[in-house]
Amino acid sequence: MSIPYNRVALIGLGLIASSMFWALKRAGFQGQVTGYARSQATRDTARRLGLCDHVYDSAIDAVKDADLVVLCVPVGAMGAVATEIAPYLKPGCTLSDVGSVKKSVIEAVSPHIPEGVHFVPTHPMAGTEHSGPDSGFASLFDNRWCLIVPNGADEDATRRLEDFWHALGANCERMEVQHHDLVCAVVSHIPHLIAYTMVGVADDLNRVTDQEVIKFSAAGFRDFTRIAASDPTMWRDVFLTNKEATLEILGRFTEELFALQRAIRTGDGDQLFDYFTRTRAIRRGIIDAGQDTDAPDFGRGKAAK
Amino acid sequence: MSIPYNRVALIGLGLIASSMFWALKRAGFQGQVTGYARSQATRDTARRLGLCDHVYDSAIDAVKDADLVVLCVPVGAMGAVATEIAPYLKPGCTLSDVGSVKKSVIEAVSPHIPEGVHFVPTHPMAGTEHSGPDSGFASLFDNRWCLIVPNGADEDATRRLEDFWHALGANCERMEVQHHDLVCAVVSHIPHLIAYTMVGVADDLNRVTDQEVIKFSAAGFRDFTRIAASDPTMWRDVFLTNKEATLEILGRFTEELFALQRAIRTGDGDQLFDYFTRTRAIRRGIIDAGQDTDAPDFGRGKAAK
Numbered sequence: 362m363s364i365p366y367n368r369v370a371l372i373g374l375g376l377i378a379s380s381m382f383w384a385l386k387r388a389g390f391q392g393q394v395t396g397y398a399r400s401q402a403t404r405d406t407a408r409r410l411g412l413c414d415h416v417y418d419s420a421i422d423a424v425k426d427a428d429l430v431v432l433c434v435p436v437g438a439m440g441a442v443a444t445e446i447a448p449y450l451k452p453g454c455t456l457s458d459v460g461s462v463k464k465s466v467i468e469a470v471s472p473h474i475p476e477g478v479h480f481v482p483t484h485p486m487a488g489t490e491h492s493g494p495d496s497g498f499a500s501l502f503d504n505r506w507c508l509i510v511p512n513g514a515d516e517d518a519t520r521r522l523e524d525f526w527h528a529l530g531a532n533c534e535r536m537e538v539q540h541h542d543l544v545c546a547v548v549s550h551i552p553h554l555i556a557y558t559m560v561g562v563a564d565d566l567n568r569v570t571d572q573e574v575i576k577f578s579a580a581g582f583r584d585f586t587r588i589a590a591s592d593p594t595m596w597r598d599v600f601l602t603n604k605e606a607t608l609e610i611l612g613r614f615t616e617e618l619f620a621l622q623r624a625i626r627t628g629d630g631d632q633l634f635d636y637f638t639r640t641r642a643i644r645r646g647i648i649d650a651g652q653d654t655d656a657p658d659f660g661r662g663k664a665a666k
Numbered sequence: 667m668s669i670p671y672n673r674v675a676l677i678g679l680g681l682i683a684s685s686m687f688w689a690l691k692r693a694g695f696q697g698q699v700t701g702y703a704r705s706q707a708t709r710d711t712a713r714r715l716g717l718c719d720h721v722y723d724s725a726i727d728a729v730k731d732a733d734l735v736v737l738c739v740p741v742g743a744m745g746a747v748a749t750e751i752a753p754y755l756k757p758g759c760t761l762s763d764v765g766s767v768k769k770s771v772i773e774a775v776s777p778h779i780p781e782g783v784h785f786v787p788t789h790p791m792a793g794t795e796h797s798g799p800d801s802g803f804a805s806l807f808d809n810r811w812c813l814i815v816p817n818g819a820d821e822d823a824t825r826r827l828e829d830f831w832h833a834l835g836a837n838c839e840r841m842e843v844q845h846h847d848l849v850c851a852v853v854s855h856i857p858h859l860i861a862y863t864m865v866g867v868a869d870d871l872n873r874v875t876d877q878e879v880i881k882f883s884a885a886g887f888r889d890f891t892r893i894a895a896s897d898p899t900m901w902r903d904v905f906l907t908n909k910e911a912t913l914e915i916l917g918r919f920t921e922e923l924f925a926l927q928r929a930i931r932t933g934d935g936d937q938l939f940d941y942f943t944r945t946r947a948i949r950r951g952i953i954d955a956g957q958d959t960d961a962p963d964f965g966r967g968k969a970a971k
Binding site: 437486490506508534540543544545547548551552554555556557558559560561562563564565566568569573574576577585586587589590591593594596597598600601604607608610611613614615617618619621622624625626628630633634636637638639640641643644645 | 742791795811813839845848849850852853856857859860861862863864865866867868869870871873874878879881882890891892894895896898899901902903905906909912913915916918919920922923924926927929930931933935938939941942943944945946948949950
């Protein structure tokens with residue numbers, strides 16, 4: 362698939378940007394990729410890894426003449442970066458971002474966009490618990506969804522950006538801003554918060570040592586700690602900026618949890634069984650939809666019969 | 667490693683028992699393995715798969731002359747099975763179980779054990795979201811912990827059982843009954859309950875369709891649905907029988923979650939950042955302890971650079 366840009370600028374060089382670069386290389390991208398990161402250490406690492414064709418010491422230099430500029434910084438930093446680079450964006454270019462929250466990013470970035478620049482927000486739903494320029498890999502987006510939130514952007518610019526993400530391996534789906542933030546609160550933000558909480562509880566408990574928690578963590582807890590190891594800055598910003606939806610879903614979650622807690626206290630086995638049977642069916646649907654593997658031992662390597 | 671039994675009986679032929687059988691074969695076990703399952707369909711499947719050297723239609727026939735009998739049924743069914751087979755156990759043999767809760771199993775099984783039979787409860791901490799006789803595989807227990815809860819059992823019998831689990835690939839650690847149930851509530855039972863709840867909330871929400879939940883489930887939610895697909899009968903019994911510890915940990919969990927919810931509501935980014943940083947460190951400890959892989963994309967196959 363051909364990539365409809367000659368020069369792509371990646372602002373912020375963490376897991377997502379570095380994966381985008383390797384995926385661009387894999388796709389045979391012939392144009393230039395420029396990069397910028399705020400910290401000298403990150404820029405040094407990126408240069409050492411050969412990440413981007415050129416890493417600049419200034420965001421302004423990195424975006425000059427770019428046909429596509431992608432903001433890959435934490436959600437809370439999007440506004441400041443947009444303010445800085447906006448006057449230097451090439452007329453007709455596309456500005457995008459990869460933030461996990463869309464309403465607050467649009468509110469922070471849109472006012473700075475010059476006439477003739479197309480702002481098309483996106484959200485590639487892919488990640489690992491690792492962060493930084495050395496954590497990226499070319500297949501991160503393969504068969505994952507990239508949500509596109511055009512919010513009234515130019516149709517041609519939006520289509521070009523969809524072609525770009527397809528070339529990186531992702532599937533695209535357009536979504537309305539508010540709906541995006543609610544869906545993501547459900548399938549991503551609140552699960553992360555809960556994982557963080559559970560790992561914190563385990564660590565706090567006096568009668569169970571950290572040593573025991575670590576040593577005996579089986580499937581259930583292991584998966585929680587994986588999630589809870591994600592980048593703290595990114596997730597802090599997600600919760601601060603998607604406050605409305607996360608608080609709503611949290612309310613629903615505690616309501617539901619209290620109902621199960623009551624079933625445990627009263628010994629209502631039927632209610633527990635029915636609940637667990639229903640959630641199992643949802644899982645089957647996720648496998649059928651091709652969003653995960655069905656390998657034994659959660660697909661973790663040594664599981665061959 | 668040599669296996670110190672000539673005849674092993676597996677009562678209940680689900681994920682754990684079938685994995686034990688394949689692990690015994692892998693270990694070169696030369697003795698006989700007999701099996702029994704309550705349902706005709708499970709027995710038929712086991713026979714078709716070649717699971718066990720002989721599958722009997724009665725638990726009593728399966729345990730006769732066995733040197734080791736392992737109860738691999740849901741925790742709530744342990745007492746009834748023990749009552750049935752107890753009079754037919756060979757003098758000097760070892761009776762064990764693989765239940766996830768130990769206090770209630772010991773209370774249900776111990777009163778039926780005849781003089782001269784050694785009851786040594788165990789809990790192999792390994793599993794997948796699959797269940798049934800066709801879900802087992804030989805490497806399930808490799809490098810996982812098998813908790814041994816001797817509870818006053820004969821030392822020689824306990825050591826033989828530890829040798830058995832080592833031969834199946836597991837590491838063994840002895841634990842006191844009450845402590846076992848608390849540790850498991852923290853690292854396994856409550857994480858499962860929370861995963862079930864989160865999947866249920868997602869499914870309930872009217873403004874987000876099941877289709878969307880399934881389609882867009884990324885890392886965080888995918889891991890939850892994996893956990894929440896585990897066997898409903900097994901988990902119902904776990905919560906009904908480990909009531910005290912699960913209710914205690916649930917109380918701590920909601921307390922902690924409300925503190926984070928308050929930080930989101932008041933916009934306290936420092937509190938969120940500090941919390942997320944602490945849980946990330948716990949995760950690093952789990953990797954260092956060798957309980958999980960550090961592979962990108964959660965070690966799920968396509969993650970090569």
